[in-house]
Amino acid sequence: MDQQSERVKQFCNHPLRYARIKQEGVITGRSNNCDGCGDDSGYGYYCELCNIQAHVACIGWPDIINHPCHSRHPLKKVSPETIDYTDGKCQFCRSPLVDLMYHCSICNFSVDLRCWLNPAPLTIYEQKSHSHTLTLMARKDAFTCNACGLVGDRNPYVCLECDFMLHKGCINLPRVININRHDHKISRTYHLGHGDWECGVCRQKMDWTLGAFFCSRCPNYAVHSKCATREDVWDGKELEDKPEDEGEEDPYKVINEKEIIHFSHEEHNLKLGDDDNAADYEKMWCDACIRPIDSDPFFKCVECKFFLHKVCASLPRKKRNILHSHLLRLQYGDRHGKPFKCTSCLQYFDGFKYKCNFNSACIHMNILFDIRCSSISEPFQHELHPHPLFRTSKEHKTCGACGEDSEYVLSCIVCDFALGMDCATLPRKVKHRCDDHVLSLHHGAGSSNGQLWCDICEGKTDASVWYYGCDECGVTLHIECVLGDMCYLKPGNKYLGGELVPNHGMTRPICIVCEKRCMFPFFLKGIAYSDSTVVYACSRKCAYRGHDRWEEWYSKVHCE
Template sequence: MDQQNERVKQFCNHPLRYVRMKPDNDTSRSRNCDGCGDDSGYGYNCGRCNIQAHVSCIGWPDIINHPCHSRHPLKKVSPETIDYTDGKCQFCRSPLVDLMFHCSVCNFSVDLRCWLKPAPLTIYQEKSHNHTLTLMARKDSFTCNACGLVGDRNPYVCLECDFMLHKGCINLARVININRHDHKISHTYQLGHGDWECGVCRKRMDWTFGAFSCSRCPSYAVHSKCATREDVWDGKELEDDLEDEEEKDPYEEINEKEIIHFSHDLHILRLVDDGIAASYEKKRCDACVMPVSSDTFFKCVECEFFLHKVCASLPRKKRNILHNHKLDLQYGDEYSGKDFECTYCQKHFDGFRYKCLSNYACMHLTIMLDMRCSTISEPFQHELHPHPLFRTSKEHKTCGACGEDSEYVLSCIACDFALGMECATLPRKVKHRCDDHVLSLHHGAGSSKGQLWCDICEGKTDPSVWYYSCDDCGVTLHIDCVLGDMNYFMPGKRYMGGELVSNDGMTRPFCIVCEKRCMFPFFLRGISYSDKTVVFACSRKCAYRGHNRWEEWYSKVNTL
């Protein structure tokens, strides 16, 4: 170009791409604007004609005719020169920031992208409707027959019958799996008479519009938009997948009391009789890492391996309301001496876990559920709240149990209450050395008067958040003080260079990091490199690499 301000003539009728002006490493040609020569900013590119330019450097036509607005021509204008529009494109609803084409008589605006790549005027898809659908440029609201939601403009309309679709519902999946239901669900354009409630958002449904329903569960249905949410659906269309995936059993039954579990297939597990179960009170289940005496359990006939009967029956693959892909049950150590972190409650744990192996992005992010989060289902009933709870949305909310913001919550549809996963999975009842009775979760001051105090740390207890208390003695205890941050680790196993030991001795040792007596149920015991003396860390927080004084632990203990 002789002059930098000379405009490029209007591009050809080929499809254009919106690109960044920068050197192209794949070709010898740099991506400079053919109008001004600059290589900064963004513009349009035609790969067939090998030309490109900034929006402002292209000689767009002054007047165009648009097939969706045949009554009047559209004139090229700048958005800032008109103050009576809503500032959005009639079709894509994106803000009008560049040049646009506009009809002042009808207040009709189209941005450059929708003019260059217009939506098809007519569509025929037998799966959506048995007539041809025509794109109508209109501003009045309408109700989509596929999803039942009100749209504000531009539906695809059947000119032969009263049928309208959002553009986004044209290619709506027909048969899918969602993480809220065990069976496949299919899309229908009419649910039929009934008092329907959405299985995801739990709101009432209009049976005259489209939704997803289950052929095996006559009362189950889900809004189309709720069923296809990214946190609910895995994105797979299953209409042509006629066969269900065959699931492997978690164990082989030898007789009424003996099994061979897939996680311990070299030995036989035998059901422990009630008469001798008490003798294993301090043993823990290798799956959920909770005391085995809390439920019926199996024991290996040859080694110290325990499984609750409930844990032994956990499926090898399952869906969960917290994740949109199917999860695989994992066991054993992935990394020697390393604990795991649950993606949803953020608690560190050991034992079995459900992990997402069906999606590369989830594998890269290590999406993982501990045993407590993996067993959460709907409706979720908690004894400290009178109404059932559901995973209705993916929005952050304030947890009603701890008062903290939580990313993953269960919500009440009857009142304004939300429960974060970190609090929803707390043990309802626990034993602690500070009291001879069983402790249970509480909230509120109850009949107590005055300030409440924690009998472990001797700090104040806030009655507005949940805490542990003894119904017989009336003691109040902070949840963190009762459980610590290694409650779901296996005693006797090594973590972060030390052995996990139960804090049930006559005296409590001193932590070499925080220099306080270890007050939690478990602590780490290590051997000092320098003088071979025994040293202790009272919590994962103190021993974790990254703590501002972690050298006090890692530089002294034997990590072998």
């Protein structure tokens, strides 16, 4: 049938939906074809009540309409390509005008079919937003929203009794919420009050004459409305008239001044380590942060090899963190050599973690953070950058420490610098067998004018990225060479079929995959059950390669 030979008469006044014509189940009990031309391609409008559907071009739209937001003049039906003086966007939804539209040439006012068929309400009364009725005003001059403080270019909801304007999206702002940047609830106000305010999220100056969220317990804390309700900041819960959260769960029970029972190890008591015997535990690792016990105060299981730094034993069971909008809960490792991958720094670890169980999406995505990342707070101070760093946005940025693109970054509000979480959580000081002194993080060439070289792999060291160095010997080392890719896994556990072993022997074993001597702090040691053959993998990267010798050995061992 010729598309121009038959048109569907103007649709009813029922709400219409815009969708693909050929869509199974849109209207049951009928063929999925346009009622005008009979074709099943493209998009159009349909009404389930009247059982009709048609392309935009196949509907006999009225030539002239009256719009309640533009009562001074009628609007005429035109095609966008016939007018060249408009901005090409709908007055209300600001979508590009690509189909038929209704237009007033006197006022240069345009509205697309969707906004004419499904108009926004002309008046709104929302007591939580404003005490008077708000009226939709179609205007083109700029205005400032009293709720969020942002400038809009058209269509506010206006109070005709007082000087009050709102964006459409700000009418239903929550009244009381929790955000991941602050420990207390914050409340919405339409007048922040006199003061030198700075937003607690974006760190920009705030106009005290406009609305925002503020903390009643912290007199100097406030957040822009738009910043406070960002999806990476707010968990979406309205807390007005909601009871306070239940009390904090203690991570351990006190037996006496030197003995506790920790929730992660309830089968045995943990005893505070004695300073006199601290040297006996220098080669032990904390089961929470997977860092050496060293000289830090720690608890030790009285019956097995389980250790916790005192500070790690006191970690809260639940907390909010700047990296995720939902409440996080502390969980301990599964103790079966199954490492986790931190959502922010992307490092594999085997220790305590803060995990999100807020909804099915977070559970499906396995959102979790290791102890290092979940301990980051604002302002974050790093000795290699002179200014404090903040989690100001969720945008990807280039890390100034390694030059790699990162989703989770801390940003400087003074200069153009960003720091990825994997670099922000690097150990500031480390020990390595290649040097007798403590190594520290560095950037730049320092006093050296020549090329820098890594003393471990003997490759070039890029002074534009961070590296480890010795201030006394002048040694420069790649971060990867110093730490490897298994530094957050616990020695003695088994991963990918092999036991994680510290690389501090007199000789370094040869990796079965890359056939080089293992140069990293840890390596995997595997023993075949059939003939007791010992094999080694120098890194997780080597052990995980699907077509290399470690994989073949691992498969052979576990198939026997």
